[in-house]
Amino acid sequence: MNKGLIRLIGIQIVVIGIVLSVFEFLIENSEVVLGIGTIMLIISLFLKK
Numbered sequence: 001m002n003k004g005l006i007r008l009i010g011i012q013i014v015v016i017g018i019v020l021s022v023f024e025f026l027i028e029n030s031e032v033v034l035g036i037g038t039i040m041l042i043i044s045l046f047l048k049k
Helices: 003-022 030-046
Strands: none
Touching: 003 030
8 A cells, every 4th residue: 555545544543533532522442543543654654655
């Protein structure tokens, strides 16, 4: 996949997780959403393209 695309998706997932946490729309999985977004950002840093 494209490095920029994965980074964009990761950033969007992190932002969604932060919004869920900050505005108290706390579904139980907001920490999981933040974790997945962070992992995608880290993966995008290691991709060459």
